[in-house]
Amino acid sequence: MLEIKKLSKRIGKTLILERIDLTVQAGRSLAIVGESGSGKSTLAKLIMALERPTSGQILLDGIPAPTNKTSDFRSWYRQIQFVFQNTTASLDPRMTISQSIEEPLCHFTKLNKSERKELVIEYATKVGLPLTLLNAAPSHLSGGQYQRACIAKALIVKPKVLVCDEIVSNLDMIHQHTIIELLQQLKAEQQLSLIFITHDLSLVANLCEDILVMKDGRMVEIFDSDFIQTGSHHPYTESLLHAVEILRRNWIAL
Numbered sequence: 455m456l457e458i459k460k461l462s463k464r465i466g467k468t469l470i471l472e473r474i475d476l477t478v479q480a481g482r483s484l485a486i487v488g489e490s491g492s493g494k495s496t497l498a499k500l501i502m503a504l505e506r507p508t509s510g511q512i513l514l515d516g517i518p519a520p521t522n523k524t525s526d527f528r529s530w531y532r533q534i535q536f537v538f539q540n541t542t543a544s545l546d547p548r549m550t551i552s553q554s555i556e557e558p559l560c561h562f563t564k565l566n567k568s569e570r571k572e573l574v575i576e577y578a579t580k581v582g583l584p585l586t587l588l589n590a591a592p593s594h595l596s597g598g599q600y601q602r603a604c605i606a607k608a609l610i611v612k613p614k615v616l617v618c619d620e621i622v623s624n625l626d627m628i629h630q631h632t633i634i635e636l637l638q639q640l641k642a643e644q645q646l647s648l649i650f651i652t653h654d655l656s657l658v659a660n661l662c663e664d665i666l667v668m669k670d671g672r673m674v675e676i677f678d679s680d681f682i683q684t685g686s687h688h689p690y691t692e693s694l695l696h697a698v699e700i701l702r703r704n705w706i707a708l
């Protein structure tokens with residue numbers, strides 16, 4: 455269970471996040487939606503312990519996120535893995551895909567070379583990456599294949615939480631949906647909690663059980679995705695839902 459308690463982040467004089475309070479139960483998933491600049495990525499960086507909060511706390515199964523030199527960053531980084539938007543900077547261009555997927559096993563486990571290779575093949579297969587690409591350089595992969603390789607690399611150490619920050623934003627609609635279906639399947643198989651950050655509310659209803667809407671660094675509301683269409687929402691959430699509906703109608707009309 456991931457608990458976020460009264461979490462705030464100030465950079466200089468600007469309050470980027472203000473008193474975020476939420477819980478993600480084990481195996482449940484949370485979508486974080488909101489317009490650009492609402493604080494979604496900052497919240498993700500705090501959850502991943504890549505940045506420190508100004509105040510408040512994050513706990514995973516009761517253990518606080520690491521904050522100083524004496525803390526156990528290694529264990530946190532193993533349990534909370536992440537995949538970012540496809541910037542083509544997520545995978546080392548000097549490594550083959552196989553070496554990149556294997557890398558976290560070298561950091562976080564004591565498995566020998568052949569055990570690691572076996573897992574690389576297992577996870578490449580799991581994410582639907584053709585095994586013929588394992589010896590390729592990242593630049594030879596399509597956007598969808600690149601993201602599948604990043605997902606394999608993140609999941610190979612069996613984290614409890616996978617943070618996905620805009621991972622389908624650069625993909626076309628068909629590839630967006632195949633990646634979402636893949637995440638749905640992996641989530642069930644690995645009993646994984648996803649934290650899925652997106653601008654697009656329409657992507658998350660079938661993927662995440664809970665939806666957090668953010669604006670200007672604050673929580674607007676958090677609700678069960680079963681009630682995305684039927685529930686009564688904050689006017690800001692209604693405006694996001696309305697925008698999705700207009701986009702969908704325009705797309706169908708094309």
Ligand SMILES: Nc1ncnc2c1ncn2[C@@H]1O[C@H](COP(=O)(O)OP(=O)(O)OP(=O)(O)O)[C@@H](O)[C@H]1O
Binds near residue numbers: 468493
């Ligand atoms: N290092 C920083 N210094 C100053 N301001 C920052 C810094 N990082 C983020 N911000 C500001 O904090 C706010 C939230 O940024 P953040 O990237 O978390 O938003 P976001 O919702 O993820 O946006 P996007 O969807 O565009 O990625 C923005 O106004 C941003 O300009």
